[in-house]
Amino acid sequence: MGVEDIAAYLHFVRERAGLTDQGAVSAAVQALAQELTPPLLGRLERIYSHIRLVARNLLNQHKPPLEDNVITSITEALTEKMYVHGHGIGRKEAKGIGLDVDFMDAPSEAIAWSLYEEYESEFRLRDTRDAESYFPANSDIYERPGTSLACIESELLLHEFACKIWAQRIRSVPPNPAINVNLGFNFPANINPQQLPQQMQVVIQQILQQAAQQLPGLVAQELQRQCPVAGLSAKAIGGVWRKAV
Numbered sequence: 001m002g003v004e005d006i007a008a009y010l011h012f013v014r015e016r017a018g019l020t021d022q023g024a025v026s027a028a029v030q031a032l033a034q035e036l037t038p039p040l041l042g043r044l045e046r047i048y049s050h051i052r053l054v055a056r057n058l059l060n061q062h063k064p065p066l067e068d069n070v071i072t073s074i075t076e077a078l079t080e081k082m083y084v085h086g087h088g089i090g091r092k093e094a095k096g097i098g099l100d101v102d103f104m105d106a107p108s109e110a111i112a113w114s115l116y117e118e119y120e121s122e123f124r125l126r127d128t129r130d131a132e133s134y135f136p137a138n139s140d141i142y143e144r145p146g147t148s149l150a151c152i153e154s155e156l157l158l159h160e161f162a163c164k165i166w167a168q169r170i171r172s173v174p175p176n177p178a179i180n181v182n183l184g185f186n187f188p189a190n191i192n193p194q195q196l197p198q199q200m201q202v203v204i205q206q207i208l209q210q211a212a213q214q215l216p217g218l219v220a221q222e223l224q225r226q227c228p229v230a231g232l233s234a235k236a237i238g239g240v241w242r243k244a245v
Contacts, residue, residue, distance in 0.1 A: 006032065006044070051079055052075055052079055055074075055075045055078060055079060056071055056075055059071045059074060059075070062100065066098075070098050073097070073098050074097055074098045074099060077097040077098070078097070091103060119151075122148050122151070122160075123148055123149075131167070131232055131234075134167070135167075135169065140168055140169040140171070141166075141167070141168055142165075142166070142167040142168075143164060143165070143166050143167075144164065144165040145164040146162055146164070147162060147163055147164065147165045147236075148160045148161070148162050149161050149162070149163060149236065149239070151244070157243070158243070158244040158245075159241050159242065159243055159244060160241070160242060160244045161239055161240070161241050161242075162239065162240065162242060163236040163237055163238055163239035163240070164236070164237045164238055165234065165235075165236060165237075166234065166235055166236075166237050167232060167233065167234040167235075168232070168233050168234075169229050169231075169232060170229065170230050170231040170232060170233055171227040171228065171229055171230060172227050172228050172229075172230040173227045174227075
Protein backbone atom coordinates (compact mmCIF):
# COMPACT_ATOMS: atom_id res chain seq x y z
CA MET A 1 0.00 0.00 0.00
CA GLY A 2 1.26 3.50 -0.88
CA VAL A 3 0.34 7.07 -0.10
CA GLU A 4 -1.82 7.29 -3.21
CA ASP A 5 -3.70 4.15 -2.13
CA ILE A 6 -4.56 5.83 1.17
CA ALA A 7 -5.62 9.02 -0.62
CA ALA A 8 -7.75 6.97 -3.04
CA TYR A 9 -9.43 5.19 -0.12
CA LEU A 10 -10.33 8.51 1.53
CA HIS A 11 -11.59 9.83 -1.81
CA PHE A 12 -13.73 6.70 -2.18
CA VAL A 13 -15.19 7.17 1.30
CA ARG A 14 -16.15 10.78 0.65
CA GLU A 15 -17.01 10.80 -3.07
CA ARG A 16 -17.98 7.28 -4.14
CA ALA A 17 -19.56 6.05 -0.94
CA GLY A 18 -21.01 9.51 -0.28
CA LEU A 19 -20.23 9.56 3.43
CA THR A 20 -20.73 13.10 4.66
CA ASP A 21 -21.46 12.45 8.31
CA GLN A 22 -18.32 13.20 10.30
CA GLY A 23 -18.87 10.19 12.53
CA ALA A 24 -19.06 7.82 9.55
CA VAL A 25 -15.93 9.34 8.00
CA SER A 26 -14.10 9.01 11.32
CA ALA A 27 -15.13 5.35 11.56
CA ALA A 28 -13.77 4.73 8.05
CA VAL A 29 -10.48 6.41 8.98
CA GLN A 30 -10.26 4.34 12.17
CA ALA A 31 -10.74 1.16 10.13
CA LEU A 32 -7.79 2.25 7.98
CA ALA A 33 -5.70 3.08 11.05
CA GLN A 34 -6.16 -0.47 12.34
CA GLU A 35 -4.27 -1.72 9.29
CA LEU A 36 -1.51 0.91 9.28
CA THR A 37 0.96 1.61 12.07
CA PRO A 38 2.47 5.09 12.62
CA PRO A 39 5.95 3.92 11.49
CA LEU A 40 4.46 2.54 8.28
CA LEU A 41 2.61 5.78 7.60
CA GLY A 42 5.84 7.69 8.20
CA ARG A 43 7.72 5.47 5.76
CA LEU A 44 5.02 5.92 3.13
CA GLU A 45 5.23 9.70 3.55
CA ARG A 46 9.01 9.62 3.13
CA ILE A 47 8.65 7.56 -0.07
CA TYR A 48 5.98 10.00 -1.28
CA SER A 49 8.33 12.95 -0.75
CA HIS A 50 11.34 11.16 -2.21
CA ILE A 51 9.56 10.27 -5.47
CA ARG A 52 8.61 13.90 -6.01
CA LEU A 53 12.13 15.08 -5.17
CA VAL A 54 13.64 12.70 -7.73
CA ALA A 55 11.09 13.78 -10.35
CA ARG A 56 11.87 17.46 -9.80
CA ASN A 57 15.62 16.85 -9.90
CA LEU A 58 15.33 15.01 -13.21
CA LEU A 59 13.11 17.67 -14.75
CA ASN A 60 15.53 20.37 -13.57
CA GLN A 61 18.12 18.83 -15.90
CA HIS A 62 16.06 19.78 -18.95
CA LYS A 63 17.71 22.03 -21.50
CA PRO A 64 16.53 24.72 -21.86
CA PRO A 65 15.36 24.94 -18.22
CA LEU A 66 11.66 24.44 -17.54
CA GLU A 67 9.67 26.93 -15.53
CA ASP A 68 8.98 25.90 -11.93
CA ASN A 69 5.21 25.78 -12.43
CA VAL A 70 5.69 23.45 -15.41
CA ILE A 71 7.88 21.14 -13.34
CA THR A 72 5.26 21.12 -10.58
CA SER A 73 2.48 20.35 -13.06
CA ILE A 74 4.40 17.47 -14.66
CA THR A 75 5.38 16.02 -11.27
CA GLU A 76 1.79 16.06 -10.03
CA ALA A 77 0.49 14.55 -13.26
CA LEU A 78 2.95 11.65 -13.19
CA THR A 79 2.81 10.90 -9.46
CA GLU A 80 -0.83 11.58 -8.59
CA LYS A 81 -3.00 11.58 -11.71
CA MET A 82 -1.73 8.34 -13.26
CA TYR A 83 -3.77 5.97 -11.11
CA VAL A 84 -1.90 2.77 -11.94
CA HIS A 85 1.78 2.16 -12.63
CA GLY A 86 0.97 0.17 -15.74
CA HIS A 87 -0.64 3.13 -17.49
CA GLY A 88 1.01 3.68 -20.88
CA ILE A 89 1.65 7.33 -21.82
CA GLY A 90 1.47 8.07 -25.52
CA ARG A 91 3.20 10.98 -27.21
CA LYS A 92 0.10 13.16 -27.39
CA GLU A 93 -0.70 12.59 -23.73
CA ALA A 94 2.93 13.27 -22.78
CA LYS A 95 2.81 16.62 -24.59
CA GLY A 96 -0.50 17.35 -22.91
CA ILE A 97 1.01 17.12 -19.42
CA GLY A 98 3.93 19.35 -20.38
CA LEU A 99 6.70 16.94 -21.34
CA ASP A 100 8.98 17.88 -24.23
CA VAL A 101 8.21 15.26 -26.88
CA ASP A 102 9.60 14.87 -30.39
CA PHE A 103 7.94 12.72 -33.02
CA MET A 104 10.72 10.52 -34.42
CA ASP A 105 11.27 9.82 -38.07
CA ALA A 106 11.24 6.20 -39.29
CA PRO A 107 15.01 5.49 -38.86
CA SER A 108 15.04 6.95 -35.34
CA GLU A 109 11.91 5.02 -34.41
CA ALA A 110 13.55 1.77 -35.58
CA ILE A 111 16.58 2.49 -33.37
CA ALA A 112 14.34 3.26 -30.38
CA TRP A 113 12.38 0.04 -30.91
CA SER A 114 15.61 -1.94 -31.13
CA LEU A 115 16.69 -0.41 -27.80
CA TYR A 116 13.34 -1.34 -26.27
CA GLU A 117 13.79 -4.94 -27.39
CA GLU A 118 17.17 -5.02 -25.65
CA TYR A 119 15.53 -3.81 -22.43
CA GLU A 120 12.74 -6.32 -22.94
CA SER A 121 15.30 -9.13 -22.99
CA GLU A 122 17.40 -7.71 -20.12
CA PHE A 123 14.42 -7.27 -17.80
CA ARG A 124 12.67 -10.46 -18.98
CA LEU A 125 9.48 -8.57 -19.75
CA ARG A 126 8.01 -11.48 -21.69
CA ASP A 127 8.35 -13.95 -18.81
CA THR A 128 5.09 -15.35 -17.53
CA ARG A 129 3.32 -13.61 -14.65
CA ASP A 130 2.29 -16.98 -13.22
CA ALA A 131 4.39 -17.03 -10.04
CA GLU A 132 3.76 -20.74 -9.47
CA SER A 133 5.54 -21.65 -12.70
CA TYR A 134 8.90 -20.47 -11.35
CA PHE A 135 9.09 -22.89 -8.42
CA PRO A 136 11.14 -26.03 -9.08
CA ALA A 137 9.56 -29.42 -8.54
CA ASN A 138 9.20 -30.50 -4.91
CA SER A 139 10.43 -27.15 -3.56
CA ASP A 140 8.71 -24.16 -2.01
CA ILE A 141 11.76 -21.92 -2.52
CA TYR A 142 12.66 -20.02 -5.69
CA GLU A 143 15.89 -18.06 -6.12
CA ARG A 144 17.17 -16.12 -9.12
CA PRO A 145 20.52 -14.34 -8.61
CA GLY A 146 21.78 -11.54 -10.85
CA THR A 147 18.31 -10.21 -11.70
CA SER A 148 18.36 -6.77 -13.36
CA LEU A 149 15.66 -4.42 -12.07
CA ALA A 150 16.74 -1.04 -13.48
CA CYS A 151 19.42 0.59 -15.57
CA ILE A 152 20.91 4.02 -16.26
CA GLU A 153 22.37 4.37 -19.74
CA SER A 154 24.19 7.09 -21.67
CA GLU A 155 26.12 7.14 -24.93
CA LEU A 156 29.25 5.92 -23.14
CA LEU A 157 28.18 4.00 -20.03
CA LEU A 158 25.57 1.52 -18.83
CA HIS A 159 24.94 0.79 -15.15
CA GLU A 160 22.33 -1.66 -13.89
CA PHE A 161 20.76 -2.38 -10.54
CA ALA A 162 20.91 -6.13 -9.90
CA CYS A 163 19.91 -8.33 -6.99
CA LYS A 164 18.81 -11.84 -6.06
CA ILE A 165 15.09 -12.54 -6.22
CA TRP A 166 13.94 -14.87 -3.46
CA ALA A 167 10.41 -16.26 -3.14
CA GLN A 168 8.69 -18.81 -0.94
CA ARG A 169 5.30 -20.48 -0.91
CA ILE A 170 3.41 -19.90 2.33
CA ARG A 171 1.41 -22.99 3.24
CA SER A 172 -1.49 -23.38 5.64
CA VAL A 173 0.04 -25.86 8.09
CA PRO A 174 -1.94 -27.15 11.12
CA PRO A 175 -0.41 -25.80 14.35
CA ASN A 176 1.75 -28.29 16.25
CA PRO A 177 0.71 -31.45 14.39
CA ALA A 178 1.28 -34.60 16.45
CA ILE A 179 3.65 -36.93 14.59
CA ASN A 180 4.32 -40.35 16.07
CA VAL A 181 6.47 -42.83 14.18
CA ASN A 182 6.60 -46.48 15.21
CA LEU A 183 9.02 -48.40 13.06
CA GLY A 184 7.75 -51.80 14.22
CA PHE A 185 10.73 -53.52 12.62
CA ASN A 186 10.65 -57.33 12.68
CA PHE A 187 13.12 -59.82 11.26
CA PRO A 188 11.85 -62.55 8.94
CA ALA A 189 10.62 -65.67 10.77
CA ASN A 190 13.64 -67.74 9.70
CA ILE A 191 16.17 -65.25 11.16
CA ASN A 192 16.97 -65.12 14.85
CA PRO A 193 18.51 -61.70 15.61
CA GLN A 194 20.29 -63.21 18.62
CA GLN A 195 22.26 -65.45 16.27
CA LEU A 196 23.57 -62.54 14.20
CA PRO A 197 27.15 -61.39 14.82
CA GLN A 198 27.38 -58.85 17.61
CA GLN A 199 28.82 -56.19 15.30
CA MET A 200 25.90 -56.58 12.87
CA GLN A 201 23.40 -56.29 15.73
CA VAL A 202 25.03 -53.01 16.79
CA VAL A 203 24.90 -51.65 13.24
CA ILE A 204 21.22 -52.57 12.85
CA GLN A 205 20.39 -50.96 16.18
CA GLN A 206 22.19 -47.75 15.16
CA ILE A 207 20.32 -47.67 11.85
CA LEU A 208 16.99 -48.07 13.60
CA GLN A 209 17.79 -45.32 16.12
CA GLN A 210 18.88 -42.94 13.36
CA ALA A 211 15.74 -43.67 11.36
CA ALA A 212 13.56 -43.05 14.43
CA GLN A 213 15.20 -39.65 14.88
CA GLN A 214 14.97 -38.56 11.25
CA LEU A 215 11.56 -39.90 10.23
CA PRO A 216 9.41 -37.41 12.24
CA GLY A 217 11.20 -34.49 10.55
CA LEU A 218 10.77 -36.05 7.11
CA VAL A 219 7.10 -36.72 7.82
CA ALA A 220 6.64 -33.10 8.97
CA GLN A 221 8.29 -31.83 5.77
CA GLU A 222 6.05 -34.00 3.62
CA LEU A 223 2.99 -32.87 5.58
CA GLN A 224 3.90 -29.24 4.99
CA ARG A 225 4.55 -29.90 1.29
CA GLN A 226 1.05 -31.33 0.87
CA CYS A 227 -0.71 -28.52 2.77
CA PRO A 228 -2.59 -25.96 0.62
CA VAL A 229 -0.73 -22.81 -0.49
CA ALA A 230 -2.04 -19.76 1.39
CA GLY A 231 0.13 -17.16 -0.32
CA LEU A 232 3.56 -16.17 -1.57
CA SER A 233 6.38 -14.17 0.00
CA ALA A 234 9.01 -12.54 -2.20
CA LYS A 235 11.85 -10.07 -1.75
CA ALA A 236 14.92 -8.65 -3.46
CA ILE A 237 18.18 -9.41 -1.67
CA GLY A 238 21.55 -7.67 -1.91
CA GLY A 239 20.72 -5.11 -4.60
CA VAL A 240 23.71 -3.17 -5.95
CA TRP A 241 24.46 -0.82 -8.82
CA ARG A 242 27.14 -2.20 -11.11
CA LYS A 243 28.76 -1.24 -14.37
CA ALA A 244 27.49 -3.41 -17.19
CA VAL A 245 29.57 -4.49 -20.15
